Amino acid sequence: MKRLLFILPVVGFLALLGVFFAGLGRDPRALPSVFIGKPLPAFATAPLRPGDTGLASTDFQKGEPALLNVFASWCGPCRVEHPVLMRLRQEGVVIHGLDWKEDAPAGLKWLTERGDPYVRAGNDPTGRTGIEFGVAGVPETFIIDKQGRVRYRHVGALTPEDWDQKIGPLMEQLRKES
Amino acid sequence: MRRLLLLTAALALLAGPAAAVNPDEQLKDPALEQRAHELSKTLRCVVCQNQSIDDSDAALARDLRIILRERISAGDTDGQAIDYIVARYGSFVQLDPPMRLDTLALWFGPLVVLALGGIGAFVYMRGRSPAAAGALTAEEEAAAAEILKSDGAR
Amino acid sequence: MLAEVGQFALILALLLALVQSAAPLWGAHRGDGVLMAVGRQAALLQAVFIVLAFGALAWSYVTCDFSVQLVAEHSHTTQPVAYRFAATWGSHEGSMLLWVLILAIYGAGVAFFGGTLRETLQARVLGVQGVIGAAFLGFLLFTSNPFLRLSPAPVEGTELNPLLQDPGLVFHPPLLYLGYVGFSVAFCFAVAALIEGRVDAAWARWVRPWVLAAWIPLTAGITLGSAWAYYELGWGGWWFWDPVENASLMPWLLGTALLHSALVLERRGALVSWTILLAILTFSLSLVGTFLVRSGILTSVHAFAVDPKRGVYILGILAVTTGLSLALYAWRAPAIRTGALFQPLSREGGVTLNNLFLTALTATVFLGTFSPVIIEMVNNDKISVGPPYYAKTFAPLAIPLLALVVFGPMLNWKKDEARKALVRLRIPLIVAGVVLAAALPFGGLKGIATAGGLALAAWLIVGSVWILGRRWWSGRAYLGRSILTTPRSIVGLVIAHAGLGLLTLGITGVTSWESDKVLNMKVGDSVAFAGRTLTLTDYALTEGPNYQAKSARFAVKGPPGAYDLRSEKRWFPSAQSQTTEAGIRVGPLGNLYVSIGEESDAGVIVRLWNHPLIVWIWIGGFAMAAGGAVSLSDRRLRVGAAIKTQPIAQPVPAE
Numbered sequence: 001m002k003r004l005l006f007i008l009p010v011v012g013f014l015a016l017l018g019v020f021f022a023g024l025g026r027d028p029r030a031l032p033s034v035f036i037g038k039p040l041p042a043f044a045t046a047p048l049r050p051g052d053t054g055l056a057s058t059d060f061q062k063g064e065p066a067l068l069n070v071f072a073s074w075c076g077p078c079r080v081e082h083p084v085l086m087r088l089r090q091e092g093v094v095i096h097g098l099d100w101k102e103d104a105p106a107g108l109k110w111l112t113e114r115g116d117p118y119v120r121a122g123n124d125p126t127g128r129t130g131i132e133f134g135v136a137g138v139p140e141t142f143i144i145d146k147q148g149r150v151r152y153r154h155v156g157a158l159t160p161e162d163w164d165q166k167i168g169p170l171m172e173q174l175r176k177e178s
Numbered sequence: 179m180r181r182l183l184l185l186t187a188a189l190a191l192l193a194g195p196a197a198a199v200n201p202d203e204q205l206k207d208p209a210l211e212q213r214a215h216e217l218s219k220t221l222r223c224v225v226c227q228n229q230s231i232d233d234s235d236a237a238l239a240r241d242l243r244i245i246l247r248e249r250i251s252a253g254d255t256d257g258q259a260i261d262y263i264v265a266r267y268g269s270f271v272q273l274d275p276p277m278r279l280d281t282l283a284l285w286f287g288p289l290v291v292l293a294l295g296g297i298g299a300f301v302y303m304r305g306r307s308p309a310a311a312g313a314l315t316a317e318e319e320a321a322a323a324e325i326l327k328s329d330g331a332r
Numbered sequence: 333m334l335a336e337v338g339q340f341a342l343i344l345a346l347l348l349a350l351v352q353s354a355a356p357l358w359g360a361h362r363g364d365g366v367l368m369a370v371g372r373q374a375a376l377l378q379a380v381f382i383v384l385a386f387g388a389l390a391w392s393y394v395t396c397d398f399s400v401q402l403v404a405e406h407s408h409t410t411q412p413v414a415y416r417f418a419a420t421w422g423s424h425e426g427s428m429l430l431w432v433l434i435l436a437i438y439g440a441g442v443a444f445f446g447g448t449l450r451e452t453l454q455a456r457v458l459g460v461q462g463v464i465g466a467a468f469l470g471f472l473l474f475t476s477n478p479f480l481r482l483s484p485a486p487v488e489g490t491e492l493n494p495l496l497q498d499p500g501l502v503f504h505p506p507l508l509y510l511g512y513v514g515f516s517v518a519f520c521f522a523v524a525a526l527i528e529g530r531v532d533a534a535w536a537r538w539v540r541p542w543v544l545a546a547w548i549p550l551t552a553g554i555t556l557g558s559a560w561a562y563y564e565l566g567w568g569g570w571w572f573w574d575p576v577e578n579a580s581l582m583p584w585l586l587g588t589a590l591l592h593s594a595l596v597l598e599r600r601g602a603l604v605s606w607t608i609l610l611a612i613l614t615f616s617l618s619l620v621g622t623f624l625v626r627s628g629i630l631t632s633v634h635a636f637a638v639d640p641k642r643g644v645y646i647l648g649i650l651a652v653t654t655g656l657s658l659a660l661y662a663w664r665a666p667a668i669r670t671g672a673l674f675q676p677l678s679r680e681g682g683v684t685l686n687n688l689f690l691t692a693l694t695a696t697v698f699l700g701t702f703s704p705v706i707i708e709m710v711n712n713d714k715i716s717v718g719p720p721y722y723a724k725t726f727a728p729l730a731i732p733l734l735a736l737v738v739f740g741p742m743l744n745w746k747k748d749e750a751r752k753a754l755v756r757l758r759i760p761l762i763v764a765g766v767v768l769a770a771a772l773p774f775g776g777l778k779g780i781a782t783a784g785g786l787a788l789a790a791w792l793i794v795g796s797v798w799i800l801g802r803r804w805w806s807g808r809a810y811l812g813r814s815i816l817t818t819p820r821s822i823v824g825l826v827i828a829h830a831g832l833g834l835l836t837l838g839i840t841g842v843t844s845w846e847s848d849k850v851l852n853m854k855v856g857d858s859v860a861f862a863g864r865t866l867t868l869t870d871y872a873l874t875e876g877p878n879y880q881a882k883s884a885r886f887a888v889k890g891p892p893g894a895y896d897l898r899s900e901k902r903w904f905p906s907a908q909s910q911t912t913e914a915g916i917r918v919g920p921l922g923n924l925y926v927s928i929g930e931e932s933d934a935g936v937i938v939r940l941w942n943h944p945l946i947v948w949i950w951i952g953g954f955a956m957a958a959g960g961a962v963s964l965s966d967r968r969l970r971v972g973a974a975i976k977t978q979p980i981a982q983p984v985p986a987e
Contacts, residue, residue, distance in 0.1 A: 006666050009609060010658035013616075016702075017312070023629040023705040024643045025893060031224055034268040069261055101237075127241055134266045136224050175972050200929060200937055201851045220720050227631050228574050230718065233567050235929075273704070273718025278709055284703040288725050292692040299684055303676050 033134055033142070033153035040068075040148055043129045045122030048099050048107050050100040055096055055122025061148040065174035067099060067167075068142040069118070069129055072102050073110035073137040081157035082114050088163065089117035093171065100138050101127040107155075115122045145174045203240065205247050214247045217256055220274045220276060221246070230273060335400050337602040338388030339479040341381040345436070348378040352462030356455035360527075375458050378465065379440035386433045387412055389478050390420045399485035402426060402478055408491035408906055410878040413543040418501040419492045424626060424642075425478035427505060431622075432468050434506075434513040438542075439465060441896035442517060449538060458515075461769050464516060467649045475642050491878065491907040500560035508580060508835035512548025512618035515587055517542040518594075519615035522608045523657050526664045528914040531608065537600035539611070541964060543594055548960040554580050555953025566956050568911035568925045568941045570842070570949060573722050579621030580703045586614045589690040592683045592740075600745060601672045603681050605665045606687065612661060616654040617694075623650055629705060644685070653897075675747040682740035689733040696725050734836060737829055740796030756802070760795035764788070778844065785840025791828050792833025797824045823961025831955025834948045841922070841945025841962065848942070854935035862942035864890030864924060871936060879904045884928045884936060899928045900939075918947055 040057045047054035060066055069085060071078045079158040089095055097118035099107030101128075104123040111121070124130055133142070133150070152170055154162060205211040218232035223239040231239040232247075242263060249259040263271055275281050352374035359367025393416050398404040406419045406426075439461045446454040472478070521539045525531045557580070562570045571577065590610040597607045624630060627643025639911070674680040700717045707715055742747070742756050754761070765788040771783035799822065807814030816890040849861050858867040870885035881900040888895050897915030915926040922944035929937030 003662075003666055006605075007609075007662045009613070010655065010662050013654055013658050017655070019648070019670050019702070019709060020623065020627075020647055020650075022709050024627060024640055024647070026629070026705075026708065031270065032268065032712075034266060036262075128245075131241060131245065131266060132266070133947065136267070200939075201934075203974050204850070220714050220718070222718060228572065228718075233569070255552075263524075268714065270714040270716050273716055274720035275715050275717050277682065280713070281703070281715065284699050284707075284717070285725070287699045288692050288696040288729060291695040292729065295688045295691055299688055303681070303684075 009145055017150070021090060031134075031136055031153075033150060035133055035142075035150040036152065038149060039126035040142075040144060040150060041132050043132055045098065045124050045129050046104065048121040048123040049105055049111070050108075051114075052121065055120045056097055057148065059096055060118050060144045063146050065143065065145050065151075065171055066096055066119075068096050068098065068144055070098045070100050070135050070138055070140045070142075071107075071110075072100050072138045073106050074102060077138045081139055081159070082173075083115075083165065084158050084160060085117040086115050094119055096121070098130060099123045100130050100135065101125070118171060141167075143174070146177065200240075203244050203247065205251060205253075210247075210250050213256065214243070214250050217250075217259060218243050218246055220272065221260070222271050222273050224267060224271055333481040334388045334392060334397070335481060337383040338392075339477070341388065342469060342473055342479075345378050345381040345385065345432075346466060346473060348374045348381065349462050349466035349469055349522065352378060353459055353466055354462075356462070357527075359550065360452040360459070361457040363452070365451065365569075369560075371455050371458040371462070372446075374462065375436075375443040378462075382429075382433050382436040382711040386420070386429055386748070389426060389429060390417060393417060393420050396489065397485075398487070398489050399481055399483070401480040401482045402651065404482050404486050404489045406492045407489045408878065409488060409492060410906070411497065413876060414499070414502055415492060415497045419496075421509075421728060422492055422496055422501060423478075423503050425472070425476040428468070428472050428476050429478050430506065430509055431473060431513055432465065433510050435461070435465050435468065435516060435716075438517050442520075442542075450534070453521075453524055453528060453535070456527050457520045460520040464520075464649075464653060467652070471642075471649065473928030474758075475645055476637075477783070488906075491904060492617040492900065494879070494907055494909055494911050494945065495564060497878075498560065498564060500564065500916075501558060504556050507549040507556060511546050511548075511553055512580075512583060512621065513548025514542065514549065515583060515590075515611075515615040515618055517546065518590060518611040519657070522611035523660060525608060526657075526660045526668075529664060531604050531668055531670065532602055533598055536594050536607070540591070540594040540598055543591050543611075543965045544960055547584075547591055548957050548964065550580070550584050550587065551960065552957040553956060554584060555950050555957065558953070559950045562946075563914060563916055564911075566914050566927050566941060567939070568848075568927075570946065571868035573717075573719050574632050575701050576621070576625050576632045578697045579617075579624045579897035580872050582697050582701075583614050583617040583621065583837045585694040585697070586610060586617055587692050589687040589694075590614050592686055592724060596680050596683045600680055602674055603684065603687075604668055608668075609661060611685070612654070612657045616650070616657075619646070619650045619653060622646055624701075630701070641770055672746075673857040674745070675716070677743065677748050677750060677753070679740060679743040679745045680744050680747075682736065685736060686740060687735065689729060689736070691725060693729050693733070696722070696729060700725070731753075731784070734792060734832065738791055739831060741799055741825060741829070742795075751775065757795065757798070759801070760791055760798050763794045764791035775826040782840060782844040783837060785844065785945060789833045789837035789840060792836060793830045795834065800826050818964035819968070821963045821968065824959045824966065825963070826959070827962060828956045828959025831952045831959055834955060835952030838945050838947065838949030838952060841948070842943050845922075845944040846942065849940045851938055852932070852935040853938045857935065859938070859940070861940045862922075862924065864888055866926070866938075866940065868936075868938070869896075871931075874900070876902065876948075878906065881913075882931070882936075884896070884938070886926055888917065888924065897924070897926050899926050901928060920947065921945065923947060 011130075015089070040060055042057045044056040045054050058066070067088075071082075085095055089118050095117050097120070099110075101124065101178065103125055107123055111118075123128070127135070134153075139157055141154040141158050142150055143154070152167070153172060154167060158167065196321045205214060215232065219230050221231045221242060223231045223234035223236055223242075225236050225238050226234045229239075231242045246259055246263065249262050254262065260272065269276050275284060277285060352371055355367045355374065356371025359365070359371065389400075391397075392400045392403050393407055394413065396403065396409055396416065398407075402423055402425055403419075406422050407416050411419070419426070420888045421427045427963060439458065442454065444459065446457075449457075472619055475633050515934060518539055521535065521542070525535055554577075557577070558570045561572070562568060590607065593603050593607040593610055596603045623643065623646045625632070626639075626646060628640065629643065675828055700721055703717055704715055707713065738757065738760060739753065743753055768783050768787035771786045772779065774782070800818065803818065803822070804811060804814050847862060849859070851859060853859065853868045855868050855871050858865055865888070867887045867889075868884060869887045870883075872883060874881045874883045879902040881902040883898060883900045886897045886899070888897055893915060897917055898913075899915040900913040900914060912927055912929075918923040923946050925941040925943055926942075927939045931937070
C-alpha cells in the first residue's frame with residue numbers, strides 16, 4: 001500500500017509528459033469557430049458594388065459549397081491571398097466576399113484595382129455582421145456547404161498550400177455530399 | 179460635468195469610426211457601466227496575448243466592449259450578455275471557465291488535492307503518533323519494573 | 333574572435349560537465365577518492381569556462397558587435413549601456429546561457445564549500461549536477477547557440493523591445509534564475525540521498541541553506557516582476573495569472589513548502605520522504621516553467637519565440653531528469669528510515685498542514701495553467717482560464733494558510749495543547765479581532781471580505797512580531813542582552829512572516845477599494861478623482877535617447893499637498909513600437925496612477941486609477957526576501973555538522 005503511494009508521482013508525471021508532448025503540436029492562438037456544423041446566422045449586408053444586391057446568408061443556401069472570404073483594403077495579408085482567390089475564381093470556385101470594417105468606396109477601389117474574385121460581395125462598415133459569426137480579424141475564410149452550414153474556418157491568408165492540402169480537398173468532399 | 183462628458187462623447191462619435199475613443203464607449207448609467215466594466219474583465223481578447231477586453235487596446239476588444247454594453251442596456255442579465263458573446267466566439271472567450279463535465283477536474287481539483295492530502299496526512303499521523311506505539315504488555319511492564327528496581331547494578 | 337572563444341569555452345564546459353557527471357558518481361560507487369576529487373575540480377573548472385563564455389557574449393553586446401546575430405537582433409547603438417548589457421539575457425539563447433552560468437556557479441559552490449560534507453554525498457550531488465549541466469549545455473550548443481555569426485555584419489542592429497528597456501530587465505531575470513536554478517542544488521541533494529539510501533539531520537542541515545539561497549532571489553524576482561509590470565504596462569495591474577507568471581509561482585509555492593519541511597527534518601528528523609519529494613518536484617517545476625516559456629505550448633506576453641525543436645529537447649531533459657528521479661524515489665524512498673514521531677498539534681504538525689495547503693495551492697495554479705492544453709486534447713474544445721478562476725480557487729485556499737502561519741512558530745515541537753497555544757497567542761488574537769470588528773460595519777458582502785483581509789493582515793503582522801515580543805518579555809530582566817542575542821533565524825522568520833502580512837494588507841486594499849475613471853481632457857481641463865483634483869497643464873512633443881514622445885503633464889492638488897505627474901506615449905522608431913509610460917504618485921495609503929491614451933478632436937484620453945495600499949504588496953514581498961536573507965546570515969544554519977573542539981578526554985597515566 002505504501003509502495004503504491006510512492007509510485008504515484010512517477011506515474012502522474014508520465015501522464016503529464018504525454019500531455020506536454022501532444023501539446024507541442026498545437027497552436028495556442030488558433031481559434032476554432034463556434035459555428036462548425038451549424039448554419040451561418042441570418043444576415044444581410046449592403047452591396048459593395050453599385051447596382052448589386054449585396055451579400056446575405058441566403059446566398060449560401062443555393063445548393064453548392066462556397067467560400068466566404070472576409071477581407072479589407074487596409075489588411076496586409078489580404079494582399080497576399082488575393083491572387084490565390086482570383087485563380088480559384090477562374091477555376092470555378094464560388095467565392096463570396098465581405099468587406100469588413102471599412103466604407104464601401106474603399107472596398108470597391110480595392111476590387112477595381114486588383115480584380116474581383118467575388119460572385120456576391122457585401123459591405124460591413126461597422127464590422128457587426130462579421131462579429132455575428134465570430135470574425136476576429138482579417139483575412140478569414142469560411143467554408144460553407146450546400147445546406148449553408150459552416151464546415152471550416154481558415155484564419156489568415158489563404159495560401160496555395162492551404163488550398164492544396166486542406167481547403168481544396170474539403171470543397172471536393174462537400175461537392176460530393178448530397 | 180456630466181453634460182460636458184455627454185457632449186464630448188457625442189462629438190467623439192461624429193469623429194468617425196476609426197477614432198477609438200474610449201470615454202465614448204461608456205454607458206451613461208453608472209450602475210450599468212459598472213456591470214459592463216466587471217463583465218469585460220471576464221472576457222478574453224482573442225487577438226491579444228492574455229488580456230481581457232477591458233485591458234486591451236485592440237479593435238476587436240473595443241467592438242466587444244461596445245456590444246457588451248449594448249446587450250446590458252437592452253436589459254440582458256449578466257449571464258445572457260456573456261452567452262451572447264460566447265455564442266459567437268466560443269467558450270475560449272470566457273476567462274472564467276464554464277462549469278461543464280470536462281471542467282469538473284479544473285474546478286474541483288484543488289479541493290480534491292487538499293482532501294486527499296489531508297486524508298494522507300491524517301493516516302500518516304495516526305500511524306506515527308507516540309500513542310499508536312501502543313501500551314506496554316504485562317511482560318514488558320514487569321521487565322521494566324525489575325530493571326528500575328535493580329538500580330543498574332549489574 | 334571573441335564569439336568563437338565563447339563558443340569554444342562552451343564546448344569545453346560541456347566536456348567538463350560530462351566528466352563531472354561520470355567521474356564522481358562512479359567514484360562514490362567505488363569509494364575512489366581520486367575520482368571524487370576529479371568531480372570537484374571539474375565543477376570548478378566548468379564554472380570558469382562558462383563565466384568566460386558569458387563574458388564573451390556580454391562584451392559583444394556592450395561593444396555593439398553586430399556580427400554576432402543575437403546582438404544584431406537585440407541591440408542598437410543608441411540603446412543605453414545598461415540595457416545593452418542586460419540584453420545579453422533578453423533573448424532565448426542568451427537567457428539559456430545565463431541559466432547555465434548560474435547552474436555552474438552553484439555547482440562550483442557545492443564543490444568549494446562542501447568540505448564538511450560526507451565525501452560520497454558531495455560526489456553524488458556533483459555528479460547529478462553534472463548531468464543537468466551537460467544536458468543544458470547540449471541544448472545550448474545544438475539548438476540555441478548564442479554565438480552564431482551574421483555575415484555580412486549589419487551596420488545597425490534591431491533594437492531591444494522598448495518594453496524591456498528598463499531597470500527591471502537588469503535585475504528581474506537574473507534574480508528569477510538564481511531561484512529556479514538554485515533549487516537544482518536541493519534536487520541534486522535529494523537524488524544523491526536516494527542513491528546513497530540515507531537521509532539524516534546532517535543532510536538536512538546542509539540542504540536548508542541552499543534552499544533558502546534559492547528561495548530568497550526567487551521571492552525578490554517575482555516581487556520585482558510584479559512591480560515592473562505595474563509601472564511599465566500602463567494599466568496598473570500587478571498580477572495577471574499569465575502562464576509564465578504561474579510558472580514562477582509554482583516553484584515558489586513548493587519551494588516554500590520545501591523550506592519549512594527541511595526545517596522540520598533538520599530539527600526533528602521527521603517528514604523525510606516528503607522533503608525529498610518536494611526537493612525533486614520544486615526543481616521539476618522550474619524545468620516545467622522553462623519548457624512552458626520556450627515551447628509555444630501556451631500563449632503569454634512573456635514567451636520567447638517559438639521553436640518546436642527546442643520544445644522537444646527541453647521536454648526530453650524534463651522527462652529524463654524528473655522521470656528518473658521520481659522513479660528512483662518510487663524505488664528507494666520506502667526503504668529510507670522514517671523519522672521521529674510527533675502529535676498532530678505540534679510545530680511539525682503545523683508544518684505538515686502548511687505543506688498540505690501549499691501543495692494544494694500549487695496544484696490549483698498547475699490546473700489553471702495546463703487545463704486548456706489537456707481539455708483541448710481530450711475533446712477538442714478550447715477553454716480559457718483567467719483571473720476569475722484563480723479568484724475563486726486560489727484565494728479561498730490561501731486564506732486558511734495565512735491564518736495558520738501565525739500558529740506554526742508558536743507551537744511547541746512534538747506535542748502541544750490547543751488551549752495553551754491559544755493563550756500564547758491572545759494578544760494577536762485580540763488585535764485581529766478588534767480590526768475585524770472595526771472594519772466590518774463598512775459595506776455589505778464585499779465588506780466582509782475586506783474586513784477579513786485586514787484582520788488577517790493584522791493577525792500576521794502582530795502575530796509574527798509577537799514572537800519577538802514574548803521572547804524579549806520573558807528575558808526582560810536583561811532586555812538589552814535579550815534583544816541583541818536574538819538568533820538571526822528568528823528575526824528572519826519574524827520579518828518574513830510579517831512581510832506576508834504586509835502583502836496581505838496590500839492585496840486587500842487594492843482589491844477592495846480600487847477605482848478608476850476614463851475621460852477626454854484638453855489642456856486646462858480639470859477632473860476630480862479619489863479625493864484629488866487633476867489639471868492637464870501641458871501636452872507636447874518631447875524626445876528621448878531613442879524615442880519620440882507625446883508627453884502630458886498634470887498638476888495634482890490633494891492629499892498630500894500639490895505635485896506634478898507626467899504620462900507619455902513613446903514611439904521607438906528603430907523598433908517600430910509604442911509604449912505608454914504612466915505617471916504614478918506612490919504613497920503609503922495608495923497610489924495615484926495616470927495614463928494617457930489616444931488623442932482626437934475631443935482631447936486626449938486620460939485614464940486615472942486609485943490603488944489604495946498597493947505599495948505594501950511589494951514592500952511585503954521584499955520583506956519576505958529580506959527575512960530570508962537575515963535567516964541565511966545566521967551562521968548556525970550554514971555551518972555543517974559541528975566540528976569537535978574538545979578533544980576526547982585522555983586517560984591520565986598513573987604516576
